[in-house]
Amino acid sequence: MPSNTGPSIDTITEGGRVTQVGEGQEAEETSPAVVTFGAPSVGELLAERYELVEHINNDSAGRLVWRGVDVILRRPVAVVLRYPGGDSATEMLQAAVAASRVIHPNLVGVYDAIDEDDRAYVVREWVDGQSLREMVAADGPMDPTRATAIGNAVASALAAVHATGMVHGNLHPGTVMISDDGRVVLADARTDGADSQESDLRAVGGVLYFALTGHWPHGEAPLHGATAGHGRAALPDAVRDAGGAIAAPRQVRAGVPAYLDDLTMDLLDPEIAPPSSDVLAAELSRLDIPADEQFLEQAGPLRFTADPGEEPSPLAAAAGGRRVAMGIAGLLAVALIGLLIGVNALGGGDDGDKEPVAQPSSSAPAGGGSSEAAPPVRKLTIQDVRVIDPDSNDRAEVRDAEKVMDGSDDEGWETQTYKNNGKFGGLKKGMGIWIDLGAPHTVKSLQASLSSTDASAELRAGTKGEFPSTSKGDKDLVAAYPTVIGQPFEDHNGTTMTFDGFDPNEKYQYLLFWITELPKKDDGPGWKLGVQEITVQGS
Numbered sequence: 001m002p003s004n005t006g007p008s009i010d011t012i013t014e015g016g017r018v019t020q021v022g023e024g025q026e027a028e029e030t031s032p033a034v035v036t037f038g039a040p041s042v043g044e045l046l047a048e049r050y051e052l053v054e055h056i057n058n059d060s061a062g063r064l065v066w067r068g069v070d071v072i073l074r075r076p077v078a079v080v081l082r083y084p085g086g087d088s089a090t091e092m093l094q095a096a097v098a099a100s101r102v103i104h105p106n107l108v109g110v111y112d113a114i115d116e117d118d119r120a121y122v123v124r125e126w127v128d129g130q131s132l133r134e135m136v137a138a139d140g141p142m143d144p145t146r147a148t149a150i151g152n153a154v155a156s157a158l159a160a161v162h163a164t165g166m167v168h169g170n171l172h173p174g175t176v177m178i179s180d181d182g183r184v185v186l187a188d189a190r191t192d193g194a195d196s197q198e199s200d201l202r203a204v205g206g207v208l209y210f211a212l213t214g215h216w217p218h219g220e221a222p223l224h225g226a227t228a229g230h231g232r233a234a235l236p237d238a239v240r241d242a243g244g245a246i247a248a249p250r251q252v253r254a255g256v257p258a259y260l261d262d263l264t265m266d267l268l269d270p271e272i273a274p275p276s277s278d279v280l281a282a283e284l285s286r287l288d289i290p291a292d293e294q295f296l297e298q299a300g301p302l303r304f305t306a307d308p309g310e311e312p313s314p315l316a317a318a319a320g321g322r323r324v325a326m327g328i329a330g331l332l333a334v335a336l337i338g339l340l341i342g343v344n345a346l347g348g349g350d351d352g353d354k355e356p357v358a359q360p361s362s363s364a365p366a367g368g369g370s371s372e373a374a375p376p377v378r379k380l381t382i383q384d385v386r387v388i389d390p391d392s393n394d395r396a397e398v399r400d401a402e403k404v405m406d407g408s409d410d411e412g413w414e415t416q417t418y419k420n421n422g423k424f425g426g427l428k429k430g431m432g433i434w435i436d437l438g439a440p441h442t443v444k445s446l447q448a449s450l451s452s453t454d455a456s457a458e459l460r461a462g463t464k465g466e467f468p469s470t471s472k473g474d475k476d477l478v479a480a481y482p483t484v485i486g487q488p489f490e491d492h493n494g495t496t497m498t499f500d501g502f503d504p505n506e507k508y509q510y511l512l513f514w515i516t517e518l519p520k521k522d523d524g525p526g527w528k529l530g531v532q533e534i535t536v537q538g539s
Contacts, residue, residue, distance in 0.1 A: 040066065040081065047114050050079055050123055063092075067126060070111070076126040077111065081119055089120035096122040099189060102164055104410070106157035108177070108187040127187070128180045132207065133173035133235065136214050141253055144260050145288075147211035150176065152284035153184035155204055156407065159277040161189065162197050163411070169195035171203035172218075173210045173235060201274040205267025212249040212256055215239065217268055260287070278406050285407035286381050375442075375539035382536060383438035387413060388512065390474035391428035398469065404433055404534045409449050412532035415518060422518040422527040432457075432514040433531055434477065436465050440507035443538035445500040446485070448513055451530030452495065456517035459485040459499040465510045481512045502538075511536070 044052045046068075054067045056078075066079040082089050096113035103109065112123040132150065136142065142150070154176060161168055168189040175188040209217045216235035238246040248265050249256045263283075266272045274280070382405045387398040400413045413433070418425035437443075446459055462481035467473040486501020502508065513534060518527035 039064070039083075045071070046079065046121060047112070050077060050112075052079060068123070070123075076128075077123050078126045079121050079123050081121040083119050085115045085117045085120035089115055092122060093120060095189075096124075098164075098166060099124075102161055102166070104157055104160035105183070106153045106185055107160060108185050125185075127177045127185055129178050129183075131174050132176040132178060132211060135178055136173065136210065141214045142211045144212065144255070144257055147208055148260060148284060149288050150178070150184050150211055151204060151208045152281065152288040152407075154186055154207055155277055155281035155284050157186040158197075158200050158204065159281045159406075159408070160410065162200070162277045167195045167197050168200050168203075171200055171207065173207060173216065176207060197277065198274060201277060201280060202267060202270075204280065205264050205274075208260070208264040209238065209246075209249060209268065210235070212260070212264065213238070213252040215252065217246045263287075278408075281408070282406045377444050377537050377539055380437055380441055380443070380536040380538045382435055382534070384436040385534070386434045386469060388432040388434050388474045388477060388514075389428075390471055390478055391424075393471050395469075395471075397431065401433060404531050407533070409532040412449075412451065412530045414451065414530035415515075415528055417521065417524075417526035417528045418518060419526055422520065423516075424518065425527070430514050430516045432478075432512050433534060434465075435511040435513065435534065435536070437509050437511070437536065440509045441536075441538045442504065442506075443502045443508045443511075443536060445498055445502070445537045446511060446513070447499075447535050447537075448497045448531060449533040450495045450497065451532055452519040452522070452528075454519040455497075455515065455529050457497060457513060457515045460512040460514055461485055461508050462510045462512065478512070478514075481510075481514075485511075508538075 040046070040052050042052060042054065046052065049070060049072055051069045051071050052066050053069055056065045056067055058064055064081040066081065068077045068079045069075070070077050080092075082092055093113045093115055096110050099107075100110040100113075108127060109125040110122065111125070114121055114123075130138075141147075154171070158168060158171070166189075168186065170188055171186065175186060177185045177187055179185065203218075206217050209215065214236065215238040217238040239252055240246055246268070248261050250258070250261045267274055267280075275283070385401045385405055387401045389395065389397055397416055403411045403413050415424075415431060418427070420426060424431070435446075448457070460481040461483040462477070464480055467477040467480075486499050513531070515529060515531075518529045520526075521528050
């Protein structure tokens with residue numbers, strides 16, 4: 001990024017904090033005084049590129065936040081200025097470098113960082129919208145579907161930050177921004193020795209709690225040593241009992257589903273170890289289902305209480321299991337729903353003269369076919385995945401299978417590099433990703449996002465999933481999956497493969513994405529493929 005007045009973002013030494021500043025956040029009364037000598041003015045051009053348009057406010061660290069325009073790329077930007085520059089701004093500039101290297105759709109992007117000695121400034125993405133704090137203050141607590149979507153976006157952003165070894169350290173409703181087009185972005189990250197990835201995850205629980213109730217469960221004190229800026233101290237505290245324990249969201253507000261209530265409270269419970277951010281993001285992604293597509297299977301606390309011999313959800317496994325009370329509550333909820341459905345189906349003894357709610361269509365099949373609408377197509381939950389490698393004994397390539405179901409294309413599973421040819425160097429007939437949907441489903445399509453073009457693969461189906469993760473077990477599994485779904489992509493030339501040849505009269509639980517040929521590497525000799533993400537649509 002060009003600059004004629006100071007070192008650019010590429011020349012600052014990395015280290016220190018990660019700091020981005022979100023607009024729309026007012027400074028606290030205890031904020032440091034802002035130095036106004038030589039303050040910028042409307043229309044001033046910084047670094048011969050960034051035109052200042054409007055002074056928005058000052059942040060809690062005494063920095064000036066301006067709305068500006070990048071006159072070269074003709075895009076709006078936010079400019080955060082600090083007086084003076086030089087050594088006093090080193091931390092801010094180093095933080096900008098670190099933040100610029102974490103690119104994710106749910107993180108505010110950092111474009112440039114410049115030091116002019118008398119002042120320094122960071123240029124980053126401008127977000128038109130409101131903070132979560134402002135939105136809840138104006139409109140009240142959010143419905144569970146919207147709160148889940150925001151939690152999913154925040155967890156996904158944290159997963160990207162944590163993957164680099166950094167932490168955010170300043171997650172609260174004032175740093176969660178919702179743009180006018182609905183995009184959720186996380187801003188104003190800070191980190192020091194008092195912060196950890198666990199504290200970030202606890203804060204996700206706080207954000208969910210605030211979105212559902214309008215109250216902040218961490219009290220007025222700054223969380224984990226971070227500054228109390230951007231309105232955190234002004235957030236209304238959670239309802240507490242005489243011992244200081246907070247009330248659960250369902251005790252504060254009606255209509256919060258049990259599974260979301262328990263998830264939120266578990267994240268806030270210091271006695272329960274939180275899952276990693278990528279596992280939490282995957283779990284929230286699984287719950288992030290549009291309201292018009294939700295069904296009993298997704299509604300429930302039952303998914304946290306697996307039957308004997310059934311695999312628990314990733315979040316339940318990471319948290320060391322769920323409380324028995326959840327299972328009881330789930331069973332009672334399902335029993336109640338079943339009772340209500342039964343009463344409605346019977347119609348009641350007093351309404352016998354009324355017409356049925358739904359009449360058969362005149363075009364219904366003569367054989368008694370139903371005119372009931374088919375269940376809506378939705379993203380199905382993948383309960384388990386495994387790398388299948390029947391022609392290798394060292395099992396070196398069977399790791400990281402879970403990355404194909406983490407909700408992000410940024411990371412995935414990949415093969416080793418093979419020499420000689422794309423047929424695995426003549427050493428293997430193929431490799432694959434085995435998929436367990438948890439239960440039989442009507443499947444509409446499977447989509448595999450790949451790292452490169454020119455790969456060949458096919459999709460197979462089977463009826464058995466109990467095979468040991470050994471070379472022999474993998475051989476037996478491949479032999480037991482003879483059914484090929486649709487046409488194999490022998491000459492596929494794209495990074496997304498979509499298989500949609502499923503029999504609508506069949507139900508599928510176990511699938512095998514079987515790779516038959518690897519693409520040639522673009523950056524060196526050899527053949528290699530990455531499977532970034534696999535998604536399944538059905539009902």
